[in-house]
Amino acid sequence: MxxxxxxxxxxxxxxxxxxxxxxxxxxxxxxxxxxxxxxxxxxxxxxxxxxxxxxxxxxxxxxxxxxxxxxxxxxxxxxxxxxxxxxxxxxxxxxxxxxxxxxxxxxxxxxxxxxxxxxxxxxxxxxxxxxxxxxxxxxxxxxxxxxxxxxxxxxxxxxxxxxxxxxxxxxxxxxxxxxxxxxxxxxxxxxxxxxxxxxxxxxxxxxxxxxxxxxxxxxxxxVACEPFDALESVGFPLRTGAVVPRLAPFGTFQSVDGWFAICAPTDAFAEGTLAAIGRPELVDDPRFSSRDARVDNADELHALVSEWARTRSSAEVLSAFEHNGVPAAPVRDTATAVRxxxxxxxxxxxxxxxxxxxxxxxxxxxxxxxxxxxxxxxxxxxxxxxxxxxxxxxxxxxxxxxxxxxxxxxxxxx
Missing domain, CATH: 3.40.50.10540 (Crotonobetainyl-coa:carnitine coa-transferase; domain 1)
Known part of the structure; x- marks a missing residue:
């Protein structure tokens, strides 16, 4: 019934x-x-x-x-x-x-x-x-x-x-x-x-x-929700691996003891990211001061995040992002996620x-x-x-x- x-x-x-x-x-x-x-x-x-x-x-x-x-x-x-x-x-x-x-x-x-x-x-x-x-x-x-x-x-x-x-x-x-x-x-x-x-x-x-x-x-x-053909035509690669350059800083990165994800495409989130990794002075750097500039220099920006994170624990990394208002989360295994x-x-x-x-x-x-x-x-x-x-x-x-x-x-x- x-x-x-x-x-x-x-x-x-x-x-x-x-x-x-x-x-x-x-x-x-x-x-x-x-x-x-x-x-x-x-x-x-x-x-x-x-x-x-x-x-x-x-x-x-x-x-x-x-x-x-x-x-x-x-x-x-x-x-x-x-x-x-x-x-x-x-x-x-x-x-x-x-x-x-x-x-x-x-x-x-x-x-x-x-x-x-x-x-x-x-x-x-x-x-x-x-x-x-x-x-x-x-x-x-x-x-x-x-x-x-x-x-x-x-x-x-x-x-x-x-x-x-x-x-x-x-x-x-x-x-x-x-x-x-x-x-x-x-x-x-x-x-x-x-x-x-x-x-x-x-x-x-x-x-x-x-x-x-x-x-x-x-x-x-x-698949068609993302205009992959159009993105490729203006220089974005179809496959970008762990990061998404057109939304930089955006992707998954490795800490000492695990992986984490950040999604920080807006000016406010990007500013928080630079503050979290101890580089607040880069907010005014022409390479990172606007969304378009960050996209043009995505490799450099993502390299800064990676270099900072690989010597720190996930707890330390996530605490820094949280403190600066950046959307971030650990990459969890399935057993943890379903519980x-x-x-x-x-x-x-x-x-x-x-x-x-x-x-x-x-x-x-x-x-x-x-x-x-x-x-x-x-x-x-x-x-x-x-x-x-x-x-x-x-x-x-x-x-x-x-x-x-x-x-x-x-x-x-x-």
Whole structure:
């Protein structure tokens, strides 16, 4: 039962997604209060995330499963707040069950390769005939039109094609792959934005629509937020490594015991930086007295910061910047970052809980990084076992009797 105080309370989502991009989108919808019914293929062991090592077992984190109740950390994170039913969509008899689900739904989300839902007979055109108000969201690598050939989209492929790999590192470096699967995580954000907009439109017009989001387009659109071509044409290198010369002083620098970041592009912040490093007289130096001058002499300015910092501790460095009003912060590792009291206190990062074994220290997952003044958002419900809610959903929601459910299971539909 969804939280009645949540923004999407009363909305039902049929979740046909697997892996990361699609499940993250439906995780966000679940956190906003929608009832998410996850449809999983019983022949393949359900969502591919269920088979991602490592697993939480009765004895803690293990690289391999040790028992039937073990669950992958991936599924523990991505399956929260959802109900799981099994349905073999390749079985001819499954279509009737699926369409019955659609009659009770507001949203369908899928992330099959382009063309797969049409071959299965469950694409938007087919679904719209069953429920004209349905919002049907597709997340794919390249868009619903597909691309010639296989067109397989994995995060690294999307990073490579989007240009983002050539925005980090020093000039001449090999391409830099983001450690975070940014392609898989950006597309679902746009998918949720599009889905919610289409739901609002359906409530106004009574007509649903197809929301088509591509991973490549989502990530490339962010790359295009920075005018890299224009910047190169006036002499700014595409790749600038640890610093950003056009915003100098700006970047990451090394102290005796760690790394820190400063962002000081304005005159006031730059003046504070020069005071912090013990060179206040340089405020009136023509090389650093204006923003444009600092950009022209960024290498010299950044060298001054680096030389000063490398003989000092991070605590000393950050104290000096703070004292002089300069935005600065330590570069933290992920383990420290996810335990920050600010983000955990706001529910932006939350502990992951196994439905049987509970929480093991060190296991954290994404929360909803939105805090409402009145509505409640929640991701405390653990991920379901494969097909855990099949009988309940088919019985309570669709009105199937036990005999029919048993026959569907016997026939290989469920």
């Amino acid at each position: 969804s939280n009645p105080d949540a923004p999407l309370a009363g909305k039902t989502v049929i979740d046909l997604t697997t892996a990361l991009a699609g499940p993250y989108a439906t995780l966000l919808l679940a956190s906003l209060g929608a009832r998410v019914i996850k449809v999983e293929n019983p022949e393949r062991g359900g969502d591919s995330s269920r088979n991602n090592s490592p697993y939480v077992t009765a004895d803690g984190l293990q690289l391999r499963r040790t028992g039937p109740d073990d669950m992958s950390v991936s599924m523990m994170a991505r399956g929260r707040g959802k109900e799981s039913i099994t349905l073999n969509l390749k079985h001819a008899a499954s279509r009737e069950v699926f369409f019955d689900l659609v009659r009770h739904a507001d949203i369908v989300v899928e992330n099959y390769s382009a063309g797969v839902t049409r071959r299965l007979g469950i694409d938007f055109a087919a679904v719209q005939q069953i429920n004209p108000r349905i919002v049907y969201t597709s997340i794919s690598g390249f868009g619903a039109q597909g691309v010639p050939g296989e067109g397989k989209a994995m995060d690294t492929i999307i990073q490579a094609l989007s240009g983002v790999m050539m925005t980090a590192g020093e000039p001449g470096d090999a391409p830099v792959r983001f450690g975070l699967p940014i392609g898989d995580l950006v597309a679902p954000l746009f998918a949720v934005i599009g889905t919610l907009a289409a739901v609002m439109d359906a409530e106004r017009t009574g007509e649903g629509q197809h929301v088509d989001v591509s991973m490549l387009g989502s990530l490339t659109s962010l 920050d009291d600010i983000v955990t206190g706001r529910g932006e990062v939350v502990p992951l809980v196994h439905p049987q074994f509970g929480h093991f220290e060190g296991l954290y997952g994404t929360g909803l990084p939105v805090v409402f003044s009145r509505s409640r958002a929640d991701l405390s419900k653990p991920a379901p076992g494969l097909g855990e809610h099949t009988d309940g959903v088919l019985g309570d929601l669709l009105g199937y009797d036990a005999e029919r459910v048993a026959q569907l299971r016997q026939d290989g539909v469920l």
